[in-house]
Amino acid sequence: MKIFSKSDQRAIDKRTTILNAALRTFVKRGYPETKVAEIASEAGVAEGTLYNYFSSKEDLLLALFDEKWGGIIAEIKSRISHLSDPNRKLKAIFSQVVMMFRKNRQLAELFMVDIKQSSIFMNNYTINRIAEFLDIIEGVLEEGKSKGIYRKDLDTRVAKMVIFGAAQGILLSWVLSESTAVKNQTFKFSLYRAAKTLKDIFKSGLVGEK
Amino acid sequence: MKIFSKSDQRAIDKRTTILNAALRTFVKRGYPETKVAEIASEAGVAEGTLYNYFSSKEDLLLALFDEKWGGIIAEIKSRISHLSDPNRKLKAIFSQVVMMFRKNRQLAELFMVDIKQSSIFMNNYTINRIAEFLDIIEGVLEEGKSKGIYRKDLDTRVAKMVIFGAAQGILLSWVLSESTAVKNQTFKFSLYRAAKTLKDIFKSGLVGEK
Amino acid sequence: MKIFSKSDQRAIDKRTTILNAALRTFVKRGYPETKVAEIASEAGVAEGTLYNYFSSKEDLLLALFDEKWGGIIAEIKSRISHLSDPNRKLKAIFSQVVMMFRKNRQLAELFMVDIKQSSIFMNNYTINRIAEFLDIIEGVLEEGKSKGIYRKDLDTRVAKMVIFGAAQGILLSWVLSESTAVKNQTFKFSLYRAAKTLKDIFKSGLVGEK
Amino acid sequence: MKIFSKSDQRAIDKRTTILNAALRTFVKRGYPETKVAEIASEAGVAEGTLYNYFSSKEDLLLALFDEKWGGIIAEIKSRISHLSDPNRKLKAIFSQVVMMFRKNRQLAELFMVDIKQSSIFMNNYTINRIAEFLDIIEGVLEEGKSKGIYRKDLDTRVAKMVIFGAAQGILLSWVLSESTAVKNQTFKFSLYRAAKTLKDIFKSGLVGEK
DNA sequence: AATGAATGAGAATTCATTCAT
DNA sequence: GATGAATGAATTCTCATTCAT
Numbered sequence: 045m046k047i048f049s050k051s052d053q054r055a056i057d058k059r060t061t062i063l064n065a066a067l068r069t070f071v072k073r074g075y076p077e078t079k080v081a082e083i084a085s086e087a088g089v090a091e092g093t094l095y096n097y098f099s100s101k102e103d104l105l106l107a108l109f110d111e112k113w114g115g116i117i118a119e120i121k122s123r124i125s126h127l128s129d130p131n132r133k134l135k136a137i138f139s140q141v142v143m144m145f146r147k148n149r150q151l152a153e154l155f156m157v158d159i160k161q162s163s164i165f166m167n168n169y170t171i172n173r174i175a176e177f178l179d180i181i182e183g184v185l186e187e188g189k190s191k192g193i194y195r196k197d198l199d200t201r202v203a204k205m206v207i208f209g210a211a212q213g214i215l216l217s218w219v220l221s222e223s224t225a226v227k228n229q230t231f232k233f234s235l236y237r238a239a240k241t242l243k244d245i246f247k248s249g250l251v252g253e254k
Numbered sequence: 255m256k257i258f259s260k261s262d263q264r265a266i267d268k269r270t271t272i273l274n275a276a277l278r279t280f281v282k283r284g285y286p287e288t289k290v291a292e293i294a295s296e297a298g299v300a301e302g303t304l305y306n307y308f309s310s311k312e313d314l315l316l317a318l319f320d321e322k323w324g325g326i327i328a329e330i331k332s333r334i335s336h337l338s339d340p341n342r343k344l345k346a347i348f349s350q351v352v353m354m355f356r357k358n359r360q361l362a363e364l365f366m367v368d369i370k371q372s373s374i375f376m377n378n379y380t381i382n383r384i385a386e387f388l389d390i391i392e393g394v395l396e397e398g399k400s401k402g403i404y405r406k407d408l409d410t411r412v413a414k415m416v417i418f419g420a421a422q423g424i425l426l427s428w429v430l431s432e433s434t435a436v437k438n439q440t441f442k443f444s445l446y447r448a449a450k451t452l453k454d455i456f457k458s459g460l461v462g463e464k
Numbered sequence: 465m466k467i468f469s470k471s472d473q474r475a476i477d478k479r480t481t482i483l484n485a486a487l488r489t490f491v492k493r494g495y496p497e498t499k500v501a502e503i504a505s506e507a508g509v510a511e512g513t514l515y516n517y518f519s520s521k522e523d524l525l526l527a528l529f530d531e532k533w534g535g536i537i538a539e540i541k542s543r544i545s546h547l548s549d550p551n552r553k554l555k556a557i558f559s560q561v562v563m564m565f566r567k568n569r570q571l572a573e574l575f576m577v578d579i580k581q582s583s584i585f586m587n588n589y590t591i592n593r594i595a596e597f598l599d600i601i602e603g604v605l606e607e608g609k610s611k612g613i614y615r616k617d618l619d620t621r622v623a624k625m626v627i628f629g630a631a632q633g634i635l636l637s638w639v640l641s642e643s644t645a646v647k648n649q650t651f652k653f654s655l656y657r658a659a660k661t662l663k664d665i666f667k668s669g670l671v672g673e674k
Numbered sequence: 675m676k677i678f679s680k681s682d683q684r685a686i687d688k689r690t691t692i693l694n695a696a697l698r699t700f701v702k703r704g705y706p707e708t709k710v711a712e713i714a715s716e717a718g719v720a721e722g723t724l725y726n727y728f729s730s731k732e733d734l735l736l737a738l739f740d741e742k743w744g745g746i747i748a749e750i751k752s753r754i755s756h757l758s759d760p761n762r763k764l765k766a767i768f769s770q771v772v773m774m775f776r777k778n779r780q781l782a783e784l785f786m787v788d789i790k791q792s793s794i795f796m797n798n799y800t801i802n803r804i805a806e807f808l809d810i811i812e813g814v815l816e817e818g819k820s821k822g823i824y825r826k827d828l829d830t831r832v833a834k835m836v837i838f839g840a841a842q843g844i845l846l847s848w849v850l851s852e853s854t855a856v857k858n859q860t861f862k863f864s865l866y867r868a869a870k871t872l873k874d875i876f877k878s879g880l881v882g883e884k
Numbered sequence: 885a886a887t888g889a890a891t892g893a894g895a896a897t898t899c900a901t902t903c904a905t
Numbered sequence: 906g907a908t909g910a911a912t913g914a915a916t917t918c919t920c921a922t923t924c925a926t
Contacts, residue, residue: 058910058911076286079894079895079896080895080896080897081895081896084913089911089912090911090912090913091896091897091912091913091914092897092898092899092911092912092913092914093910093911093912093913095896095897095898096910096911100896100897101895101896101897195454197454198451198454199447199448199451202424202427202447202448202451202452203451203455205423205424205427205448206420206423206424206451206452206455207420207423208423209419209420209421209422209423209424210416210417210419210420210423211419212419212422212423213415213416213417213418213419213420213422214412214415214416214419217412217415237409237412238409238412238415240409241408241409241412241413241416242412242416244405244407244408245413245416245455245456246455248458268885289919289920289921290920290921290922291888291920291921294888299886299887300886300887300888301887301888301921301922302885302886302887302888302922302923302924303885303886303887303888305921305922305923306885306886310921310922311921311922478906496706499898499899499900500899500900500901501899501900501909504909509907509908510907510908510909511900511901511908511909512901512902512903512906512907512908512909513906513907513908513909515900515901515902516906516907520900520901521900521901615874617874618871618874619867619868619871622844622847622867622868622871622872623871623875625843625844625846625847625868626840626843626844626871626872626875627840627843628843629839629840629841629842629843629844629846630836630837630839630840630843631839632839632842632843633835633836633837633838633839633840633842634832634835634836634839637832637835657829657832658829658832658835661828661829661832661833661836662832662836664825664827664828665833665836665875665876666875668878688889688890709915709916709917710916710917710918711916711917714892719890719891720890720891720892721891721892721917721918722890722891722892722893722918722919722920723889723890723891723892724918725917725918725919726889726890730917730918731917731918
């Protein structure tokens with residue numbers, strides 16, 4: 045069953061090659077410092093070729109965000125669809141994010157640091173993409189409220205931001221923990237330990253289980 | 255007791271004038287889109303003059319961060335020094351941050367959105383300044399642990415990031431809540447209500463008190 | 465008697481197809497704004513194919529000029545060969561040009577406006593082609609002088625340029641008369657009326673006959 | 675009586691310097707082939723400086739056209755205001771143009787050849803500037819008609835284009851007469867002789883005086 | 885100290901042409 | 906002959922910073 049013709053395949057390969065080269069280079073230099081020439085060179089194509097697949101340097105960042113983020117969202121939706129307990133759903137959401145980012149650390153750096161260096165960060169499009177993720181969380185929280193698992197007075201619209209922010213904080217810690225700036229600190233950051241702490245806090249607060 | 259000579263005073267005034275002009279302009283346009291000429295014009299001085307007080311455009315952002323952030327830190331330290339209960343200290347920290355940002359919304363936008371658009375974000379210096387704030391939180395958490403108020407197994411190095419991230423999430427919500435992209439949503443964001451939600455979650459988790 | 469083989473014929477058709485597509489596109493966008501890709505698309509062939517028939521984009525313009533202009537010259541020569549009166553010859557020359565351009569307004573625009581936007585305008589080749597036309601006029605003028613119809617002191621080398629320029633002025637008027645810039649003017653340009661004015665002026669000057 | 679301050683004067687000098695350098699370079703290479711870097715170098719300033727005085731390369735051409743053309747128009751208007759005979763006025767107009775271009779041959783080349791290579795040629799602005807000149811001619815022709823000097827049936831709207839085109843033809847001849855393409859021709863073009871021919875033709879047509 | 889004109893390095897993007905298939 | 910993906914040279918304009926006045 046051949047889905048793609050040879051030339052389609054070639055195009056797809058090249059597109060992916062360029063996208064991956066862009067990811068590596070954006071991460072290595074940061075978005076603004078990355079020169080188009082460098083991406084092309086990294087991908088082993090001419091600069092012009094790059095513009096056969098993407099309309100601009102920023103489009104490259106947007107495409108990267110779109111594809112990778114879309115993949116995460118899809119995976120999360122698929123995972124939590126099998127679960128009924130809101131607590132398990134939240135846990136699944138977080139593990140999925142953590143796993144995803146562990147598998148591709150560059151992605152975490154790109155999303156946490158570089159995506160904000162571009163004007164696309166404030167685009168409606170990007171905001172809506174992030175909102176998708178927030179909406180999943182809010183849905184779970186609402187479900188938990190209606191099932192009597194979460195407190196009745198929980199403001200889910202705020203809570204989702206708290207959770208999102210907290211997760212961001214964790215990821216930022218992780219990213220920074222290996223940056224040169226904090227490398228010399230003795231503290232060894234463990235993403236799994238951090239996720240556990242996060243879960244504990246949201247489960248029962250800072251105060252002990254008692 | 256004269257501390258500053260007249261010319262010193264004039265210099266300080268001009269420095270402050272420029273700094274405030276920079277703040278307004280950075281907030282209005284975003285850091286990368288802000289032209290030095292615009293800051294100078296906004297401050298009513300020549301471009302060259304600006305360089306008598308700051309070594310570069312980035313230095314301006316750094317100075318802004320430094321002074322404003324430093325003020326917040328100092329204020330927080332002063333406030334919590336009178337308190338003994340870690341919970342109250344945490345609350346004081348948050349209210350202080352919220353009040354500070356409420357008073358100067360531009361500052362919130364700058365720190366939440368623009369500060370990351372500059373490479374100074376990853377500077378050791380900036381990280382250390384943020385670390386100062388994180389250390390205050392960690393100190394309170396550690397104090398709470400030793401006093402038996404917080405759970406023994408709380409990973410304070412992670413928890414401080416969670417708290418910081420959560421606070422960032424709240425502030426980002428607030429900033430975005432009035433962006434054009436989400437303006438049409440009916441949800442009216444209240445910083446106070448959000449702060450309460452944050453406190454509740456950290457106090458006892460998502461699950462209800464009882 | 466077969467002059468062209470089937471494949472020759474096909475080739476000629478394609479050449480003509482491309483040439484006509486180029487004419488339409490040059491006229492629509494102007495020479496510099498016309499992209500080779502657009503001509504190819506308009507002609508329904510691949511970009512590469514175009515280079516099997518023409519060596520460059522400029523060559524396309526040159527060929528267009530050559531063929532169309534050559535056709536006009538040939539037609540003119542044929543028409544005036546039957547006439548003996550220089551005045552009638554001049555008139556025939558003008559009517560022929562006017563008719564030619566009326567039939568293909570795009571051609572007029574291309575020759576009046578776009579041909580000058582290419583460096584080929586100053587090519588020896590192009591100049592010589594224009595010179596061909598000028599020489600026909602000069603020939604008629606000389607004939608008129610020797611027949612005693614035109615004044616003895618007429619500088620035919622100058623006069624031919626005057627006539628050529630005047631005709632250009634008329635054509636330019638006509639082209640511009642429908643440009644947006646002058647469309648709102650009430651003046652409705654008539655190419656025939658203009659030709660008559662031209663003839664009258666050259667026949668007896670600005671001053672009235674009597 | 676000091677009209678300009680020192681810095682104004684400096685700015686004006688530099689503006690003029692750049693404008694003249696642009697004129698020389700446009701003429702030498704043609705507009706499209708002229709690189710901004712070359713103009714800057716020719717003017718002895720940095721490239722950036724050029725953009726302190728003109729907003730773009732095209733603006734430079736426009737300014738050149740504007741100032742030089744405006745000067746010609748103003749001079750012509752001044753000259754013919756003292757005359758009452760339409761024939762003398764027409765003659766004055768032509769001599770003025772010829773003198774102007776003789777004094778600055780580069781200008782003639784620029785206006786006849788290069789100005790059309792830019793899209794500004796079809797700008798409303800440029801067309802209106804040219805229309806100014808045409809209107810002067812039309813005014814004289816109308817005056818001649820009402821004074822009974824020119825034929826009653828003269829279509830002045832067409833005639834002005836004929837005259838303008840004829841003048842253009844003359845100037846083009848002159849410009850081309852020294853181009854490499856026709857340099858080897860024995861014909862030595864005389865602008866004065868050409869102007870006389872032009873006048874004769876318009877005065878009494880191609881046919882002799884009597 | 886203040887000025888602001890001058891600087892010039894720096895980079896994204898276009899598009900005619902080529903050539904492997 | 907036809908294709909169209911790949912090429913990469915080539916160029917304008919920006920703007921933080923400098924420095925002569």
